[in-house]
Amino acid sequence: MLVQLSASAQNYMAKSVKVRLFSSTPVEDIRAVNVNAAAVLVGKTREIVVQVPIKGFEFDRKLMQEHFNENYMESDKYPLAKFKGTIDQQIDFSKDGVYDVKVTGVLTVHGVDQARSIPGKVIVSAGAVQILTDFKVACADHRIKIPTLIITKVAEVINIKLDGQLSLVK
Numbered sequence: 001m002l003v004q005l006s007a008s009a010q011n012y013m014a015k016s017v018k019v020r021l022f023s024s025t026p027v028e029d030i031r032a033v034n035v036n037a038a039a040v041l042v043g044k045t046r047e048i049v050v051q052v053p054i055k056g057f058e059f060d061r062k063l064m065q066e067h068f069n070e071n072y073m074e075s076d077k078y079p080l081a082k083f084k085g086t087i088d089q090q091i092d093f094s095k096d097g098v099y100d101v102k103v104t105g106v107l108t109v110h111g112v113d114q115a116r117s118i119p120g121k122v123i124v125s126a127g128a129v130q131i132l133t134d135f136k137v138a139c140a141d142h143r144i145k146i147p148t149l150i151i152t153k154v155a156e157v158i159n160i161k162l163d164g165q166l167s168l169v170k
Helices: 062-072
Strands: 011-024 029-042 047-053 080-087 097-109 112-125 128-138 157-168
Touching (some): 011 128, 029 157, 080 112
Antiparallel strands (some): 011 029, 047 080, 080 097, 097 112, 112 128, 128 157
């Protein structure tokens, strides 16, 4: 379990959060999708944890996926990207609504922790919670090295989009 859950609080979980990554350069656009991320949200404390298995990213071309896992992300050594943080704003999880939020915490990618404040949306609807975010990750911030030979093909800053439908844990 990602976070210890209290039986009295409203807690939400998902095992198939969708994470998209996008790299754009004048030479090439690179896209990948991962539907194997997991998330836990503790309603009472507004703590959220998201874990993304790096090998779960699927690319259009098999060779890109291989290079991503072996050369850049070293996914055997660093199998997960993680974010653990707290939603800054109060949210009434018992009422349907759309909340613009900022989540403050630590993003761990490639074994490197970075303090981050990430904007997003929380949508409460019919007892479920959807989390959405769109943010950027600089490769250098996480010591991800892009070989000089392909620096024109891989962006130094990668765009990340996350969309997760979390269900109430009963």
